[in-house]
Amino acid sequence: MGRRERKKAQTRRALSDAALRLFAEHGYDGVTVAQIADEADVSIATLFAHVPDGKEALIFDDGAERHVWLAAAVRDRPAGQSVLEALRRCLAGRGPFTDDLPPELRAKRDLIVGTPALREYSRKLWIAGEGPLAEAIAAESGREPSDMTVRALARYVLEIPELAGVEADPLAAMNAIFDLLEAGWPQSHEEA
Amino acid sequence: MGRRERKKAQTRRALSDAALRLFAEHGYDGVTVAQIADEADVSIATLFAHVPDGKEALIFDDGAERHVWLAAAVRDRPAGQSVLEALRRCLAGRGPFTDDLPPELRAKRDLIVGTPALREYSRKLWIAGEGPLAEAIAAESGREPSDMTVRALARYVLEIPELAGVEADPLAAMNAIFDLLEAGWPQSHEEA
DNA sequence: CTCTGAAACTATAGTCATTATGGATTCATA
DNA sequence: TATGAATCCATAATGACTATAGTTTCAGAG
Numbered sequence: 001m002g003r004r005e006r007k008k009a010q011t012r013r014a015l016s017d018a019a020l021r022l023f024a025e026h027g028y029d030g031v032t033v034a035q036i037a038d039e040a041d042v043s044i045a046t047l048f049a050h051v052p053d054g055k056e057a058l059i060f061d062d063g064a065e066r067h068v069w070l071a072a073a074v075r076d077r078p079a080g081q082s083v084l085e086a087l088r089r090c091l092a093g094r095g096p097f098t099d100d101l102p103p104e105l106r107a108k109r110d111l112i113v114g115t116p117a118l119r120e121y122s123r124k125l126w127i128a129g130e131g132p133l134a135e136a137i138a139a140e141s142g143r144e145p146s147d148m149t150v151r152a153l154a155r156y157v158l159e160i161p162e163l164a165g166v167e168a169d170p171l172a173a174m175n176a177i178f179d180l181l182e183a184g185w186p187q188s189h190e191e192a
Numbered sequence: 193m194g195r196r197e198r199k200k201a202q203t204r205r206a207l208s209d210a211a212l213r214l215f216a217e218h219g220y221d222g223v224t225v226a227q228i229a230d231e232a233d234v235s236i237a238t239l240f241a242h243v244p245d246g247k248e249a250l251i252f253d254d255g256a257e258r259h260v261w262l263a264a265a266v267r268d269r270p271a272g273q274s275v276l277e278a279l280r281r282c283l284a285g286r287g288p289f290t291d292d293l294p295p296e297l298r299a300k301r302d303l304i305v306g307t308p309a310l311r312e313y314s315r316k317l318w319i320a321g322e323g324p325l326a327e328a329i330a331a332e333s334g335r336e337p338s339d340m341t342v343r344a345l346a347r348y349v350l351e352i353p354e355l356a357g358v359e360a361d362p363l364a365a366m367n368a369i370f371d372l373l374e375a376g377w378p379q380s381h382e383e384a
Numbered sequence: 385c386t387c388t389g390a391a392a393c394t395a396t397a398g399t400c401a402t403t404a405t406g407g408a409t410t411c412a413t414a
Numbered sequence: 415t416a417t418g419a420a421t422c423c424a425t426a427a428t429g430a431c432t433a434t435a436g437t438t439t440c441a442g443a444g
Binding site: 194199225237 | 431433439440441
C-alpha cells in the first residue's frame with residue numbers, strides 16, 4: 001500500500017476517532033461536523049470527501065465486511081447443519097447478543113442504540129446485506145436468488161437483531177424468532 | 193368542529209396539496225420548502241408548525257388510520273379465519289398489490305417509491321403500526337403482546353409490502369411470503 | 385357583547401449540514 | 415523528472431430547520 005492510500009486511511013481513521021470521542025462526550029446532536037473536522041485537523045470539505053453519506057456515517061466503516069462475514073457463515077457451515085442454524089450461531093456471538101465486548105465497543109454500541117440517526121444508518125448498512133445473504137442462502141438451498149422466499153428469509157434474519165435487541169433477554173428472543181423461521185423454512189428446502 | 197380547527201385543517205391540506213403538486217412537477221429535490229410555503233400562502237415557520245417531522249412528512253397524514261385499519265382487519269375477521277389469512281386478504285387490496293387506484297393516488301405512490309427520502313419516511317410510518325398490530329394479534333391468539341414471536345410476526349407482516357412490492361408479480365410474491373409465515377405460525381397458536 | 389388567554393400565524397435572524405468552485409499540494413508512474 | 419490524478423484547502427452558497435418575539439384570530443367566561 002503506497003503512501004497515498006496510507007495517508008488516506010489515516011485521515012479517515014482520524015475522523016472516525018474524533019467523531020466517536022466527541023459524540024461520546026457531548027452526544028451526537030451536541031457536536032457539529034466543523035468541530036469534528038477541527039479535531040481531526042482537516043477541512044470540512046475533506047471530511048465530506050471521506051464520508052459522502054454524511055455525519056451519521058462518520059463512525060461506521062463500509063459494512064462490506066459484515067456481508068462477507070454473514071455469507072461466509074452460511075457457506076462454510078459444518079456439514080449437516082442447516083442454513084438457519086448456522087445463522088443463529090453466527091448472530092449469537094455478535095451485536096446485542098453478547099456482552100463479551102471490549103468496553104470501547106460497548107460504548108459505541110450504546111451510542112448507536114441511543115441515537116436515532118445513528119440507529120437508522122446502522123440499520124441501512126446492515127440491511128444492505130440482504131442481497132449477498134440471499135445469494136448465499138440460494139446457493140446452499142438449491143434455489144434461485146430471485147426466489148421471493150429466499151429474499152424474505154434473508155430480510156427476516158437481518159431484522160432479528162433489531163427485533164430481539166430491545167428485549168430483556170435478547171438471546172432467548174432471538175432463539176424464539178429462529179424457531180418461528182425454521183418452522184416455515186424446514187430442512188427439506190435445502191435439498192438440492 | 194369550530195372554525196379554528198377547520199382553518200387549521202384547511203392550511204394543512206393546502207400544504208399537502210401544494211407539496212404534492214410541486215413534487216410531481218419538479219421532483220422532491222427540485223422543490224424547496226420555501227416554494228411550498230409560498231404556494232400554500234403561509235410562512236415557512238407555519239409550514240414547520242404543521243409538519244414537525246419535516247419536508248418528507250408534507251404529503252403524508254399521520255398514518256394513525258392505517259394502524260387502526262390493520263388491527264381492525266385482524267379483530268373483525270370472519271369466524272374461523274386465521275389471523276394471517278385476514279392480514280393476507282387485507283393487504284391484497286392495498287398498496288403495491290392492486291392497480292385498481294385512482295390515477296391521483298397512483299401518481300402519489302410512484303412518487304414515494306421513486307424518492308428515497310419519501311420511501312424511508314413512509315416505511316417509518318408504516319412500521320410504527322407494529323405495536324398496535326402486535327396487540328391485536330396477541331388478543332386474538334391468546335398470547336401476551338410482549339411475546340417475542342407476536343412482535344416478530346407483526347413486524348414480518350409489515351415488511352411484506354416493501355419486500356414483495358418490487359417483484360414482477362407482487363401479489364404472487366406476497367402469497368409466497370404469507371405461506372412461509374403460516375408454516376411457522378400454525379393455526380394451533382390461535383387457540384386461547 | 386366584551387374581555388382574556390391560548391392558538392395560529394408572521395417576519396426575522398440564526399445554526400448547521402451539505403455542496404459547489406477553483407486553486408494549491410502531494411504522490412504515483414511513465 | 416514531468417505529468418496527471420488524487421487529495422486537500424478556503425470560501426461561499428444553498429437549503430432545511432429552529433428560536434424569538436410580536437401580531438392576529440378565535441373560543442369561552444363573565
